[in-house]
Amino acid sequence: MAGDVAMPMSWGRYPRLAQRVVHMADRRGALPLPAEGSILPYGLGRSYGDSCLNGGGTLIATRGLDRFISFDRESGEITCEAGVSLAEIIEVALPHGWFLPATPGTKFVTLGGAIANDVHGKNHHRDGTFGLHVKSFELLRSDGTRLRCSPEENADYFAASIGGLGLTGLITTATLKLKRVGSAFLGGQSIKFGSLDEFFDLSAESAATHEYVVSWIDCLGEGETLGRGHFLRANFLSAEEAAGMRSRRSLPLAVPVTPPVSLVNRLTLKAFNAAYYNRQSVRVAQKTWGVDGFHYPLDAIANWNRIYGPRGFLQYQAVVPPRDQRDVAEALLEEIARSGQGSFLVVLKVFGDRRSPGLMSFPMPGTTLALDFPILGEATFKLLDRLDAIVVEAGGRIYAAKDARMAPETFARGYPDIETFRKFVDPRMSSSFARRVMETA
Known part of the structure; x- marks a missing residue:
């Protein structure tokens, strides 16, 4: 699968690298692997450097994985595909009194990207990182293997993929425990x-x-x-x-x-x-x-x-x-x-x-x-x-x-656990960042 040659950028707009882009919209389908070369999942491109880029390789655009699977309004557990954005989760959950347990300074991040970068927010001193609130996810490897990962099942892949920068495989779906809030x-x-x-x-x-x-x-x-x-x-x-408060709409x-x-x-x-x-x-x-x-x-x-x-x-x-x-x-x-x-x-x-x-x-x-x-x-x-x-x-x-x-x-x-992490990197997954800091580290 050749894909289109493009120059998608990270949020810092540096570096600028040519790579091919293929799209994935069916979580049950196989990875759209090119005949040769490396692949890397790509969500909304809000990483700032080259960890979301794969110069000379292929990016798998995941925004097509945008479906909600379940939402328990009593427990706050939500399951959706990895291309769903944090903004979309907030839109669904906040009216029912639930909010993200940890959030970075932008909501235009995919769920898969939030896990792969183990994002954090202004409440880290209490609630830690995003990964602490992930209940489970499915990891699709380049050989077609699908792993259900949680603290109890495939726990080693669970640990390697949280903060793993998309290098262990493609997260297709994930279950997240939301946080109860009293208002917006x-x-x-x-x-x-x-x-x-x-x-x-x-x-x-x-x-x-x-x-x-x-x-x-x-x-x-x-x-x-x-x-x-x-x-x-x-x-x-x-x-x-918050009774009587109204959100201010700005231009x-x-x-x-x-x-x-x-x-x-x-x-x-x-x-x-x-x-x-x-x-x-x-x-x-x-x-x-x-x-x-x-x-x-x-x-x-x-x-x-x-x-x-x-x-x-x-x-x-x-x-x-x-x-x-x-x-x-x-x-x-x-x-x-x-x-x-x-x-x-x-x-x-x-x-x-x-x-x-x-x-x-x-x-x-x-x-x-x-x-x-x-x-x-x-x-x-x-x-x-x-x-x-x-x-x-x-x-x-x-x-x-x-x-x-x-x-x-x-x-x-x-990152003293780098040698342990290498054991879980998918052989077809790579990024410009990984080649820069890991292949000679």
């Missing part, structure tokens, strides 16, 4: 803080009282402004608390074209970050949000990734263990501020202690920092190499779903 609204506070010490104090204080916590950091802060930002914490409101926004140069640069960053930090006059502001406004603010702007210009951007997300997390976070922010590179939206959060079932899952206890870098040439790649060195020295790791450039040695040091 959240209430909480936005708190201005002026230093990393304040951030860590707020994190420790809020972990016991708030289900969702996250912060924005000024990545260009230096001296007295280093580590300043806004801390958000929230809980779902009960039906009584659809979009970035219609890619500008000739990145709109994110030192001048715009400095101005934006100062304005964003000072937009709130009081230290603590009471807030209410709809689900989309709190969890998915960027989803309201179609094609926002175009603002980084024709070269695209690199998202960088790292986690470092608790031992030196405050000092390491400071070192990372200082290095970024010196470079003058960075993004408007920088996320700093403390992960919890719940261990994922996934062999190759990214989150671990400690602090995670995530931000975007417009690609400015070699200077950008050298900066990220310097950040890698700080993270590796601290015993941390880089998120594979966000990466397009880390070295094999960096990957191997961050």
Whole structure:
């Protein structure tokens, strides 16, 4: 099956690679295997780097696997095909009082992709990663074998596929345990803080009282402004608390074209970050949000990734263990501020202690920092190499779903179970990421 030659992109719009695309719409059918070469499942392309790309190979587009199979409104268990998006699950489940147990910052992710990247969200300190809430899934291997995987059945493939980046086979269907919520609204506070010490104090204080916590950091802060930002914490409101509230409908926004140069640069960053930090006059502001406004603010702007210009951007997300997390976070922010590179939206959060079932899952206890870098040439790649060195020295790791450039040695040091994982990789499955970091690791 030849497929069409195309250049589907990851969300970072880098790298750009030619590959063939074939479509799959029947979960009971065989994998649409080409005569030769590797294959890789491809959902909505919201990974940022090359983990969802297969340059010179074939992508199996899974959005045609879009059927709901069952939904138990009493228990919150939902079963659907792997091409169903998180947005579609929310649309079905939220009116009945159920929400995703863990969600990334976009709902335009397929169920299969959420499992394969073991996504996490603002409630990791309580509920851990997405994989902890997956009850089971079917894994279709290139030899035609179909494995029912759960913690009790084919548990080794279950562990390898959660966070396995689509390399163990194609997930065709999955059962997920949803989370009971009282309404479609959240209430909480936005708190201005002026230093990393304040951030860590707020994190420790809020972990016991708030289900969702996250912060924005000024990545260009230096001296007295280093580590300043806004801390958000929230809980779902009960039906009584949300009575009479209505979701606000905002006008659809979009970035219609890619500008000739990145709109994110030192001048715009400095101005934006100062304005964003000072937009709130009081230290603590009471807030209410709809689900989309709190969890998915960027989803309201179609094609926002175009603002980084024709070269695209690199998202960088790292986690470092608790031992030196405050000092390491400071070192990372200082290095970024010196470079003058960075993004408007920088996320700093403390992960919890719940261990994922996934062999190759990214989150671990400690602090995670995530931000975007417009690609400015070699200077950008050298900066990220310097950040890698700080993270590796601290015993941390880089998120594979966000990466397009880390070295094999960096990957191997961050993911000690890589040799065990290799045993479960399907011989026909590969990706540009896997060939870059695993074949020489």
